[in-house]
Amino acid sequence: MAYRIVNKSQLSENVFRIDVEAPLVAQARKAGQFVIVSPEAEAGERIPLTIAGADQEKGTIRLIFQRVGKTTAQMAEIPEGGALGYVAGPLGRPTHIEKFGTVVCVGGGIGVAPLLPIAEAMKDAGNTVVSILGARTKDLLILEEQFTSLSDESIIVTDDGSYGRKALVTEPLQEVCARSPKPDLAVAIGPAIMMKFCCEVTRRYGVPTQVSLNTIMVDGTGMCGGCRVEVGGQTRFVCVDGPEFDGHQVNFDLMMRRMDAYKDLEKRALQQYKDHQCKIGLDRK
Amino acid sequence: MPTHPVDIDMNEQEKYLQELLTKQAQGQLKPKDRYAIKPQDMPAQDAVKRRHAMSEVALGYTETQARLEAMRCLQCANAPCVEGCPVRIRIRDFIGEITKGQYDRALEIIKENSLLPAVCGRVCPQEVQCQERCTVGKKFKDVNMSVSIGRLERYAADLAHGGGQTPAVAPPTGKKVAVIGSGPGGIVVAADTRRAGHEVTLFEAFHKPGGVMVYGIPEFRLPKAIVQEEIDVLKKMGVKIVCNFIVGRTRTIEQLMKEDGFEAVYVGVGAGLPKFMGIEGEHLVGVYSANEYLTRANLMKAYEFGKGADTPIAVSKKVAVLGGGNVAMDAARMAVRLGAEKVYLVYRRSETEMPARIEEVRHAKEEGVIFCTLQNPKRILGNDAGQVVGMECLRYELGEPDESGRRRPVAIGGSEFVMNVDTVIVAIGNGANPLIQQTTPGLEFNQWGNIVVDENCRTSMKGVYAGGDIVLGTATVILAMGQGRIAAQAINTDLAK
Numbered sequence A: 001m002a003y004r005i006v007n008k009s010q011l012s013e014n015v016f017r018i019d020v021e022a023p024l025v026a027q028a029r030k031a032g033q034f035v036i037v038s039p040e041a042e043a044g045e046r047i048p049l050t051i052a053g054a055d056q057e058k059g060t061i062r063l064i065f066q067r068v069g070k071t072t073a074q075m076a077e078i079p080e081g082g083a084l085g086y087v088a089g090p091l092g093r094p095t096h097i098e099k100f101g102t103v104v105c106v107g108g109g110i111g112v113a114p115l116l117p118i119a120e121a122m123k124d125a126g127n128t129v130v131s132i133l134g135a136r137t138k139d140l141l142i143l144e145e146q147f148t149s150l151s152d153e154s155i156i157v158t159d160d161g162s163y164g165r166k167a168l169v170t171e172p173l174q175e176v177c178a179r180s181p182k183p184d185l186a187v188a189i190g191p192a193i194m195m196k197f198c199c200e201v202t203r204r205y206g207v208p209t210q211v212s213l214n215t216i217m218v219d220g221t222g223m224c225g226g227c228r229v230e231v232g233g234q235t236r237f238v239c240v241d242g243p244e245f246d247g248h249q250v251n252f253d254l255m256m257r258r259m260d261a262y263k264d265l266e267k268r269a270l271q272q273y274k275d276h277q278c279k280i281g282l283d284r285k
Numbered sequence B: 001m002p003t004h005p006v007d008i009d010m011n012e013q014e015k016y017l018q019e020l021l022t023k024q025a026q027g028q029l030k031p032k033d034r035y036a037i038k039p040q041d042m043p044a045q046d047a048v049k050r051r052h053a054m055s056e057v058a059l060g061y062t063e064t065q066a067r068l069e070a071m072r073c074l075q076c077a078n079a080p081c082v083e084g085c086p087v088r089i090r091i092r093d094f095i096g097e098i099t100k101g102q103y104d105r106a107l108e109i110i111k112e113n114s115l116l117p118a119v120c121g122r123v124c125p126q127e128v129q130c131q132e133r134c135t136v137g138k139k140f141k142d143v144n145m146s147v148s149i150g151r152l153e154r155y156a157a158d159l160a161h162g163g164g165q166t167p168a169v170a171p172p173t174g175k176k177v178a179v180i181g182s183g184p185g186g187i188v189v190a191a192d193t194r195r196a197g198h199e200v201t202l203f204e205a206f207h208k209p210g211g212v213m214v215y216g217i218p219e220f221r222l223p224k225a226i227v228q229e230e231i232d233v234l235k236k237m238g239v240k241i242v243c244n245f246i247v248g249r250t251r252t253i254e255q256l257m258k259e260d261g262f263e264a265v266y267v268g269v270g271a272g273l274p275k276f277m278g279i280e281g282e283h284l285v286g287v288y289s290a291n292e293y294l295t296r297a298n299l300m301k302a303y304e305f306g307k308g309a310d311t312p313i314a315v316s317k318k319v320a321v322l323g324g325g326n327v328a329m330d331a332a333r334m335a336v337r338l339g340a341e342k343v344y345l346v347y348r349r350s351e352t353e354m355p356a357r358i359e360e361v362r363h364a365k366e367e368g369v370i371f372c373t374l375q376n377p378k379r380i381l382g383n384d385a386g387q388v389v390g391m392e393c394l395r396y397e398l399g400e401p402d403e404s405g406r407r408r409p410v411a412i413g414g415s416e417f418v419m420n421v422d423t424v425i426v427a428i429g430n431g432a433n434p435l436i437q438q439t440t441p442g443l444e445f446n447q448w449g450n451i452v453v454d455e456n457c458r459t460s461m462k463g464v465y466a467g468g469d470i471v472l473g474t475a476t477v478i479l480a481m482g483q484g485r486i487a488a489q490a491i492n493t494d495l496a497k
């Protein structure tokens, strides 16, 4: 298995899309699952990335990743025709797909990528799909076309108003939830802080909400416990019990703390988040 | 070269050995002469220097030491030691060969029953297995006086280092065997079924084969090169090794059997779902499971951070390790090596009840690990940033024995105190990984999530066999190997039908 990158493109300044040879993963994967990859075969960090799509015939999977640190930067350097060290998966439980009725899909920043296969599967299952995509600014918006073509309704927001509505994703989400009939399900994927606030909105309207958690992982098979989160007061492992959970049960505050050891106060965490590339501000009222 | 005191000792020891050998040749060596031979200590790296070294601590016997130690064996007619070994190595016989200097022959005897002598010699809990039964230890009423069977096993295995023979493989049977998990159990099944001529594929979820021997047990106790040699032997025998393949996810057992043509599947996926204590503060930054801590350190070489290894690990000043088994010792000793100033080992019973190997306890103490027995955490304390700043503990005393026969620890009311630590490593055991259970309908599991097998390691599903930690709960390398042996035997028998 060579894990060759057969196709590579840059979606925005720091977001890359690659199609990687991994025939068995391409065959087995379902919406909502992820892989563990490493740019090097021996050393190197193992990082989780959601499978954004697959081509079973070509035996490739599609990954969309944001350059945030060393490993993703290293991956961004690998040219088309080059290869990853390894790809292991698919991991995690697949998304529960059925005909719910109306599903509102909310994606923020890089979270838009993992949301795509889920939105597609929801649509295929006969749901009415309303999508809400958010980015800090126009240039950082990804996969807009794919979402507009699959959704029954799509809403784009940017923090700075450079494109679509000048708002945070929670604003249109609240409007959609306030409609009658209200949506049957919300799926929110993005930075933890975004998911947290989305869940606060949907909770008010009693709309069940699925979130996909992106904790730090080591093995991705349930062996280390590094990915643990508290859901409904219980310790759960994101890699084997998730990555999707009932957002109303997730203790996001604990999760955010675990995800960044360098943040001193939650206030500062918010500030840092604002400066972060994949930011969709949420603290404006 | 300046003469070193050790050299003089060695010469005297050599003379002593020669005398003993002469006596033996004349048939005049009495048990009392054998009892008089001092147990040979294993040379070890200096305790201070090794605090900063990842290389192996126990250096192994010299030839003279090995033969002297072997001379301590009484060659008992009934060899009670053998009963204590889970794979029934012919201990008396291989030790006899060592006294004669027939090291190759000794290794051959060991290999009849154990495929991984270099590993077991190092990591077996001998004091509760073979050495516990040894007549010499019984005579002195001290298990530490028993013949050092494990060390002798290691000696014989290390001599053959690299030069071990590749076992012969029978002509192809055209049957395919899948082995899931490359721990000690899986390695043995792969070797034994391949020898019988089957086409064998070993699937491993991680990017490196070897199981816990690679990602759990640290380099300073079990050099990775030893495990790698065993893997290389498998490759030479023609076993196909497929890494980064997660059975249950990449392919299910059903797919392997129905679509990929495997007629027999051995499940040796280990335990490895870390348990936490369920106390307040376990989600704080700085709390690790031992699995995570050791995996980061071993497999991802976090200790070489900045030198090509990218997996970060907390730089800790004061570390508390919770538990009293081998895993806890390994985590504590690893923390020492990663530069912690103070490492506390917190255990709720007393030292006598600790399940860790005696040698590991001793090594940990020599390296400066501070033992805090009869204490247990009540909660972990954090600061506003969610980082560990301390641990509130309770003192314990020992009460009546419980089901396990060990005295039950009882908390002393009002004895709370705070321990200043910035890192907490939880090493209180592993549960069963649910992945195979979730993805293999029809396979029977018990209430703890362990696979149910019969005495031949056959599961409730036809063609599926299991062994090691996923069956036994948390066990040992040798027990996993022993089950691998049994399972391979069953596979070979069933496939011959």
Ligand SMILES: Cc1cc2nc3c(=O)[nH]c(=O)nc-3n(C[C@H](O)[C@H](O)[C@H](O)COP(=O)(O)OP(=O)(O)OC[C@H]3O[C@@H](n4cnc5c(N)ncnc54)[C@H](O)[C@@H]3O)c2cc1C
Pocket (backbone or CB within 6 Å): A034, A045, A047, A048, A049, A050, A051, A064, A065, A066, A067, A068, A069, A070, A071, A072, A073, A110, A113, A114, A213, A214, A215, A216, A217, A243, A259, A260
């Ligand atoms: C199930 C799952 C699916 C994921 N899917 C995707 C995906 O499809 N595309 C994508 O771009 N990313 C995804 N992530 C996040 C991705 O794994 C991290 O961005 C990556 O590990 C960062 O590695 P690095 O070495 O480049 O950065 P590091 O040097 O490790 O970190 C750089 C910065 O990123 C932050 N960071 C580290 N790990 C994570 C993480 N897991 N989540 C969020 N921030 C993190 C750090 O706090 C730091 O600020 C997913 C994570 C999980 C758990």
Ligand SMILES: Cc1cc2nc3c(=O)[nH]c(=O)nc-3n(C[C@H](O)[C@H](O)[C@H](O)COP(=O)(O)OP(=O)(O)OC[C@H]3O[C@@H](n4cnc5c(N)ncnc54)[C@H](O)[C@@H]3O)c2cc1C
Pocket (backbone or CB within 6 Å): A221, B123, B124, B125, B180, B181, B182, B183, B184, B185, B186, B203, B204, B205, B206, B210, B211, B212, B213, B216, B217, B218, B245, B246, B247, B248, B268, B269, B270, B271, B272, B294, B326, B327, B330, B357, B433, B435, B436, B467, B468, B469, B470, B474, B475, B476, B477, B478, B480, B481
């Ligand atoms: C830190 C530590 C120290 C220890 N010290 C000692 C000691 O001193 N002496 C001793 O005798 N024992 C010791 N043990 C216990 C011993 O290592 C285990 O009992 C033994 O390794 C179990 O072997 P196993 O065959 O069940 O497989 P394991 O060694 O547990 O390996 C299982 C393998 O299966 C892989 N796997 C899991 N799921 C899948 C899947 N779905 N698909 C593919 N592959 C999968 C895993 O990645 C792993 O490589 C220690 C354990 C630990 C963690």
Ligand code: SF4
Pocket (backbone or CB within 6 Å): B084, B085, B086, B087, B088, B089, B091, B114, B120, B121, B124, B125, B126, B129, B130, B131, B149, B150, B153, B478
């Ligand atoms: S394998 Fe282990 S128990 Fe058996 S003789 Fe060797 S050291 Fe003793």
Ligand code: SF4
Pocket (backbone or CB within 6 Å): B072, B073, B074, B075, B076, B079, B080, B081, B082, B091, B092, B095, B133, B134, B135, B136, B147, B149
């Ligand atoms: S019991 Fe001890 S002395 Fe007797 S044969 Fe075994 S190792 Fe030798």
Ligand code: FES
Pocket (backbone or CB within 6 Å): A216, A217, A218, A219, A220, A221, A222, A223, A224, A225, A226, A227, A228, A237, A238, A239, A240
């Ligand atoms: S990533 Fe290790 S248990 Fe989930």
